[in-house]
Amino acid sequence: MATKARGKxxxxxxxxxxxxxxxxxxxxxxxxxxxTILTAMEYAGYRHIRGCGCRGGxxxxxxxxxxxxxxxxxxxxxxxxxxxxxxxxxxxxxFVPANKAIYDIEKLTPDINGIGRIYPDLYRCLACNTCSKxxxxxxxxxxxxxxxxxxxxxxxxxxxxxxxxxGICALRCPAELQQFHMAMLARRLYGRYLQPRARHLEQRVxxxxxxxxxxxxxxxxxxxxxxxxxxxxxxxxxxxxxxxxDWQPEETKYLILD
Amino acid sequence: xxxxxxSGYPPELKKFIRAVEKTRPxxxxxxxxxxxxxxxxxxxxxxxxxxxxxxxxxxxxxxLKVGANxxxxxxxxxxxxLESYSRIDPDAFDDRLKKPDYETDVLILGGGGAGAVxxxxxxxxxxxxxxxxxxxxxxxxTIMAEGGIQAADRPAxxxxxxxxxxxxxxxxxxxxxxVKALTMDAPLxxxxxxxxxVMFDKDNEGNMIELxxxxxxxxRMHSSADMIGAEIMRVQRDEIRNHPEExxxxxxxxxxxxxxxxxxAVSGAVLYNLETSEYSVVKxxxxxxxxxxxxxxxxxxxxxxxxxxxxxxxxxxxYRAGVPLVNMRYAQYHPTGTVFPEQNFGxxxxxxxxxxxxxxxxxxxxxxxxxxxxxxxxxxxxxxECTEKNSGVVAxxxxxxxxxxxxxIDLLRGKGTVExxxxxxxxxxxxxxxxxxxxxxxxxxxxxxQNGGLEIDEWGATRISGLFAAGExxxxxxxxxxxxxxxxxxxxxxxxxxxxxxSEFIKAVKKxxxxxxxxxxxxxxxxxxxxxxxKRVAPILLPDYVRRSAPVYPHKx
Ligand SMILES: Cc1cc2nc3c(=O)[nH]c(=O)nc-3n(C[C@H](O)[C@H](O)[C@H](O)COP(=O)(O)OP(=O)(O)OC[C@H]3O[C@@H](n4cnc5c(N)ncnc54)[C@H](O)[C@@H]3O)c2cc1C
Ligand code: SF4
Ligand code: SF4
Ligand code: FES
Numbered sequence: 001m002a003t004k005a006r007g008k009x010x011x012x013x014x015x016x017x018x019x020x021x022x023x024x025x026x027x028x029x030x031x032x033x034x035x036t037i038l039t040a041m042e043y044a045g046y047r048h049i050r051g052c053g054c055r056g057g058x059x060x061x062x063x064x065x066x067x068x069x070x071x072x073x074x075x076x077x078x079x080x081x082x083x084x085x086x087x088x089x090x091x092x093x094x095f096v097p098a099n100k101a102i103y104d105i106e107k108l109t110p111d112i113n114g115i116g117r118i119y120p121d122l123y124r125c126l127a128c129n130t131c132s133k134x135x136x137x138x139x140x141x142x143x144x145x146x147x148x149x150x151x152x153x154x155x156x157x158x159x160x161x162x163x164x165x166x167g168i169c170a171l172r173c174p175a176e177l178q179q180f181h182m183a184m185l186a187r188r189l190y191g192r193y194l195q196p197r198a199r200h201l202e203q204r205v206x207x208x209x210x211x212x213x214x215x216x217x218x219x220x221x222x223x224x225x226x227x228x229x230x231x232x233x234x235x236x237x238x239x240x241x242x243x244x245x246d247w248q249p250e251e252t253k254y255l256i257l258d
Numbered sequence: 259x260x261x262x263x264x265s266g267y268p269p270e271l272k273k274f275i276r277a278v279e280k281t282r283p284x285x286x287x288x289x290x291x292x293x294x295x296x297x298x299x300x301x302x303x304x305x306x307x308x309x310x311x312x313x314x315x316x317x318x319x320x321x322l323k324v325g326a327n328x329x330x331x332x333x334x335x336x337x338x339x340l341e342s343y344s345r346i347d348p349d350a351f352d353d354r355l356k357k358p359d360y361e362t363d364v365l366i367l368g369g370g371g372a373g374a375v376x377x378x379x380x381x382x383x384x385x386x387x388x389x390x391x392x393x394x395x396x397x398x399x400t401i402m403a404e405g406g407i408q409a410a411d412r413p414a415x416x417x418x419x420x421x422x423x424x425x426x427x428x429x430x431x432x433x434x435x436x437v438k439a440l441t442m443d444a445p446l447x448x449x450x451x452x453x454x455x456v457m458f459d460k461d462n463e464g465n466m467i468e469l470x471x472x473x474x475x476x477x478r479m480h481s482s483a484d485m486i487g488a489e490i491m492r493v494q495r496d497e498i499r500n501h502p503e504e505x506x507x508x509x510x511x512x513x514x515x516x517x518x519x520x521x522x523a524v525s526g527a528v529l530y531n532l533e534t535s536e537y538s539v540v541k542x543x544x545x546x547x548x549x550x551x552x553x554x555x556x557x558x559x560x561x562x563x564x565x566x567x568x569x570x571x572x573x574x575x576x577y578r579a580g581v582p583l584v585n586m587r588y589a590q591y592h593p594t595g596t597v598f599p600e601q602n603f604g605x606x607x608x609x610x611x612x613x614x615x616x617x618x619x620x621x622x623x624x625x626x627x628x629x630x631x632x633x634x635x636x637x638x639x640x641x642x643e644c645t646e647k648n649s650g651v652v653a654x655x656x657x658x659x660x661x662x663x664x665x666x667i668d669l670l671r672g673k674g675t676v677e678x679x680x681x682x683x684x685x686x687x688x689x690x691x692x693x694x695x696x697x698x699x700x701x702x703x704x705x706x707x708q709n710g711g712l713e714i715d716e717w718g719a720t721r722i723s724g725l726f727a728a729g730e731x732x733x734x735x736x737x738x739x740x741x742x743x744x745x746x747x748x749x750x751x752x753x754x755x756x757x758x759x760x761s762e763f764i765k766a767v768k769k770x771x772x773x774x775x776x777x778x779x780x781x782x783x784x785x786x787x788x789x790x791x792x793k794r795v796a797p798i799l800l801p802d803y804v805r806r807s808a809p810v811y812p813h814k815x
Contacts, residue, residue, distance in 0.1 A: 036601045042803045049510065049532050049800070053397035054565045056605045057686055058488050061397055081689055083601060102500050105455055138685060157457060161483060162681055165492060184496050188455030191493075195457065196464030204411040204445040216418045217442065221434050232426035233300060235475040238414060240613075242671055243292050247414070254418035 020086040037064050037079035037090060050094035057081040060164030063136075063171075066090035076134045076168045096167030098178045103185070110193040112151035119182045122148055124175040131169035131179055137162050141169045141179050148186060156183060157190035212256050266691035271598070271700075274651050277623035278661050278698050285617060285625060286669055295617070297628045303635045310638035310645070312558045312703075313588040323788045324781070326582035335555040336586060339574050342794035343782060345514045346528060346537065348775035355517065355773040358526065358541035362388040362506070364760050365527055365540050367513045367572065368548035370398025371487075372729025372749035374494040376546050377505050379757025385764065387505045388540060389498075390529050392512035392549075392567045392799065396495045399550050399565050399730065400749065403487025404608035404682065405471065406479035407750075408743035409444035412468060415476040417441040424744060427473045427632050428737020431585060436735045439716045440744065440751050447750040448480060456493050457482050469613045471742035473632035479743045484608055484680045487746065511538070512571060512799055516545065516579045516725070518777050519770030523724035524579060526773055532799070541773060543764045544724050546756055547572045548749075551708035551730035554801040557589045560705040561604025571797030572731035576712050578781045581720045584733040585710030590740055593618075593636035595704025597659035599690040604704045607662060607683065609633075609742045614679060615670040619661040619698065620649035626660075634739045637703040644702070651700055659702035664694045707740055709733070718756030724769065726760055728752040 019030045022040060029044040038052060053061030062079035069087035079092060101118045108114045116122055122145065131141035140159060147155035160183035169179045207213065223231070236249050249255065267275065288294075298306065308314050319331050324341060332340075364380050366373045369391030377387045389395070410420040420441040425432050448466075452458065459467040459481050468477040482489040498505050510532040517526040517539070526541040549572030553564025562568070577583060594607040612618075612629040618636070620626050620643050627639040640660050644650030650658035667676050676695035677684050687694045710733035718726045729749040736744060785792075 034600050039601075039803070043805060045805050047800070047802075047804050048566070050394075052566050053393055054402050056402060056563075056602070058485060058682060059394075059397055059401050059565070061394055081601070081686070083690075100496070100499055102502070104500065105497070161457065161489075162485065162685070164488070184492060187457055187489075188493060188496065190455070191457040192453065192455035195460055196462070197452065198411070198448075198458075198460065198464050198466050200413065200465060201409075201411045201445055201449055201452070205449050208417070208442060208445060213417050213442065216416065217421065217438055220418055220421055221438060225430055228422075228425060228430060229300070232422055232430075235419065235422060238470070238476045239292065240470060240615075241477065249414050255413065255416050257413055 020084065022084050022087070023089045025091055026089070031084060033084065035084055037066075037077070037082050037084055038062055040084045041079070051079065051092040055080045058164060060166030063093040063096065063166040063168050064090055065093060076136060076172070078136045078164070078166065081136065093171070096171060098167060098170055098181060100181050101185075105188055105192060108189060110153050110189040112148070114189065115148060115153070115182060115185060118185065119178070121175070121177050122182060125149065125177060126175050128174060130172045130174060134168045134172045136166065136168065137164060139163060144183055145177065145179055148182060153186045154190050154194050156186040160187065207256050216254050267598070267697065268654055271651070271653070274621060275698060277621065278619050278663055281619070281623040282663065282665070286666065289615065289666070289670065295625050295628045297631060298635060303631070306638040306642060307634060310641040311588070311634055312560070312591060312641075318558045323790050324784045325577050326580060327586070330586070332586055333557045333589065335557050336552070336570070336573070338794060339552070339555065339570055339796050339798070340577055341785065341790045342574070342792060342796040343785065344578070344778045345530070345795045345797070348778045351528070351775055354537070354539055355775070357539075358773070359538040360388055360540040362386050362540065362542050363764055364544050364546060365390065365542035366546045366548055367527060368398070368550055368729070369395040369507060369509070370548065370550050370729065370749070371400030371491060371494065371746065372550075372753045373546070373548035374491070374498060375750050375753025376548060376728055376757040376760075377498060378494065379754050380760055381501055381504045383758060383761035385761050388508065388542070389505065390508045390511045390513055390527070390540065392510070392532070392571070394509055395498070395507045396491050397565060397567065398491065399553070399568060400487050400746070401491040402563070402565060402606070403746050404484045404606060405610040405613070406469065406481040406486050406743045407448070407746040408471070408474070408478045408741070409448045409480060409747065410441065410476065410478055411445045411448065411466070412477065415478055417444070419476055420444065420478065423474045424741060425737070427741040428739055430737065432737035433734035435716045436714070439755065440735055440748055443751040443754070444747055447747065447754065451490065451750075454493050454497055456490055459483065469610065470630060471609050471613055472630045472636060473741050479610070479613065481610065483678070483682065484610055485682045490746070512797065513575060514797060515775060515778060516575050517541070517773040517775065518579065519774065520772050521723070521770040523767070523769050524722055525724055525769060530799070539773070543769060544726060544760045546760060547576055547712065547725065547727040547731055548729045548753070549731050553705050553707075557705055560591060560703070561595060562705040563592060563595060563604065563606035564705070567800065569798050569801060570708070571799065572727070573711060574796035576720065576725065576727065579725065579777050580722055581725065582713045583711060584713045585736070585738055586733065588634070588709055588738045589705060590633060590707035590709050591637045591703035592706035593633055593640055593703055594662055594701040597657050597700040597702050598653040598655070599692070600655050601690065602686060603657070606704065606706065607699060607701055608680070611662060611664060611667070611680060611683070614667045614675065616662050616664045616666050619663050620647070621651045622649055632739060632741065640701070640703055653700055657702065659700040661698040662701045663698045665696050665698065668695050707745065709736055709738060709740055714752070716755070717759040718752045719759060723767065726756045728756045
């Protein structure tokens with residue numbers, strides 16, 4: 001039944017889909033209006049080598065620039081996420097030249113001096129906000145650059161967390177900053193030095209190295225398949241933390257509670 | 259905001275949404291009272307699997323005619339890949355092989371997570387590394403991972419439970435030694451990532467904020483909002499670029515064949531420059547296969563969550579060289595692929611959405627499965643709902659699915675949770691005018707993971723001397739079905755192990771000097787002898803989407 005519903009509706013779709021004109025690198029093509037720039041290019045017969053990766057808005061490979069007919073503004077986006085519009089003039093940006101600094105994360109300190117020395121162009125920011133307007137992830141790029149200038153590495157790390165490193169901000173910046181590389185460094189410094197370390201993790205690594213789980217693993221690996229299945233079926237389930245944050249398991253034989 | 263997009267759900271779907279909204283208060287009250295939809299028992303689970311899981315049903319498969327797994331029944335798409343000819347003519351290459359274009363200690367094929375971790379550890383152990391990768395460095399399934407990475411590091415948990423969950427999730431077909439390595443190394447790996455500067459979700463004291471996933475009995479999932487893969491991959495890529503002297507990365511240079519020397523050991527590979535169409539020869543003392551999975555083969559006609567280059571290349575290359583495949587019968591269909599909007603068709607809705615409280619709801623507004631069943635079972639339940647029970651929701655594109663009731667999340671965990679914990683998903687739908695914190699999503703299973711692959715031992719060594727493997731290209735760790743968060747874990751655990759082992763191997767084993775493609779000649783001869791008549795070549799490198807409208811993959815049934 002459901003298959004039929006699908007067949008019927010699919011049939012309907014093809015007759016209803018409107019074709020619209022777009023211009024890829026100046027050449028005109030008619031494509032269905034529901035496509036993204038990425039699939040529209042494929043529809044038009046292009047095969048992507050560069051300019052395509054995850055097809056899902058996270059890898060930053062498909063930076064694209066376009067202009068709508070009659071609109072003076074140059075627009076930027078991710079080709080795999082942006083839907084085509086009539087009379088869209090578009091081009092792909094297959095590569096963004098940028099310089100990543102080389103450093104030893106273990107020898108850095110999480111402060112403005114560390115970052116300022118490695119990326120001195122930081123100080124050139126004009127606070128014009130061009131970068132934020134272009135970012136396809138809606139990141140306040142200028143704000144994270146300004147946070148860095150104030151030495152607020154944690155702020156920069158948090159603000160830039162969803163950066164795809166597509167490079168559009170750097171292409172637009174009149175002061176020629178390479179914002180996304182600075183943010184990368186800030187996030188690493190934050191993760192390594194500013195976020196407190198997980199003590200339970202440290203403890204567990206120590207216990208494993210001391211061999212405290214070895215006998216449990218030996219035991220479970222020596223079980224017959226049937227015994228293993230029984231233990232699997234009898235597992236005690238921890239509730240989600242919003243249900244009972246203070247939950248304690250009844251079976252403690254296979255835990256190390258020290 | 260995307261251009262030219264009429265925003266949000268069309269009226270016919272809004273009508274359906276009302277049915278979901280109607281039952282929501284009551285469902286919310288039940289969850290708050292800790293009353294959940296009952297999980298299926300193992301027997302019940304097996305029953306739905308047998309009737310509705312795409313790979314348990316007959317059809318879409320055939321008996322393989324060549325190589326180490328000859329006689330085994332595999333998906334047609336995989337059999338097609340294996341029963342095919344090399345892209346290159348071995349005879350035309352003999353001269354080229356005498357003068358390699360690159361020489362290195364270790365050649366890593368694939369620049370995703372497994373390749374990156376192997377490279378960093380091989381370097382640490384004093385090796386020179388070349389990474390050859392098909393697209394850009396980092397363009398991979400790893401960068402797309404959303405939900406989290408498992409490790410038993412809380413006091414109420416232990417590797418013992420992690421082991422048990424993993425074996426059960428895989429229907430007890432996993433290789434126990436690999437599962438032991440996976441679960442015992444897990445905390446070590448999370449700590450290594452912390453040292454590299456990965457931003458994990460933590461509370462103010464530094465405790466990891468951990469959640470559950472399908473089929474796991476303890477909270478064990480470490481995350482970085484809903485983009486743990488991107489977070490990890492960009493850190494690793496950054497770290498690799500801090501060592502340009504020792505690690506060289508060749509982008510847009512997929513491997514098209516392995517090379518074998520006179521001692522029968524793998525000693526390099528032929529690469530293909532996707533942009534200039536030229537070949538190059540790399541000679542190496544060992545090769546690590548880290549080419550990832552096969553989602554873009556669209557097994558059984560399903561859409562996929564995978565990245566553009568996931569065409570199963572490593573399977574074809576290593577199989578030709580004689581490495582057997584294990585656990586290849588069942589692919590993983592993730593229960594929650596996007597159905598609407600069409601532009602995101604097939605893309606993943608992370609399991610974390612259900613971990614946080616979203617439920618499966620049918621067209622009549624009724625919950626029909628526990629939100630955290632193992633993936634294969636959850637997928638089968640959705641397929642049953644949409645076929646036999648005829649309770650699916652039909653999107654304007656004609657594709658059907660069920661509701662994933664995301665507004666439950668903010669109601670359970672506080673306003674703003676969706677925007678904070680699922681920031682990437684939130685934005686992905688917001689672009690099309692859908693606010694997933696107040697409106698549910700339509701989902702249907704989508705091809706997600708390879709499950710099986712190259713046979714390896716607990717140090718990532720294959721049966722062929724000189725050839726190691728790590729990551730999604732390998733099999734045995736997850737048995738017939740992988741649990742959420744165990745794959746990001748496996749690429750690290752085995753990436754590290756392989757990086758360490760390969761340096762021992764290079765020191766201990768004396769290798770030959772003459773590179774050859776003899777194994778390709780024999781494989782071709784085998785194809786001819788067994789009567790496989792085909793013009794297919796493998797690896798296929800990039801899927802062919804040219805001149806196809808929005809990717810619509812009808813479901814073979
Ligand atoms: C959308 C999505 C979400 C996921 N979420 C999670 C999650 O939350 N938790 C979890 O544990 N797992 C998750 N997974 C699974 C997990 O991300 C992958 O299984 C894992 O990252 C695979 O890593 P890999 O290094 O083996 O392969 P990949 O990361 O895919 O890397 C393979 C690399 O090999 C390259 N390559 C391919 N062919 C060739 C060739 N012929 N020559 C050279 N290079 C080649 C590719 O270009 C790529 O760079 C998710 C997967 C997807 C797709
Ligand atoms: S901050 Fe810059 S590099 Fe990052 S996503 Fe935005 S535009 Fe792209
Ligand atoms: S575009 Fe450049 S100069 Fe302008 S705010 Fe952004 S970083 Fe500063
Ligand atoms: S292809 Fe990855 S962001 Fe578009």
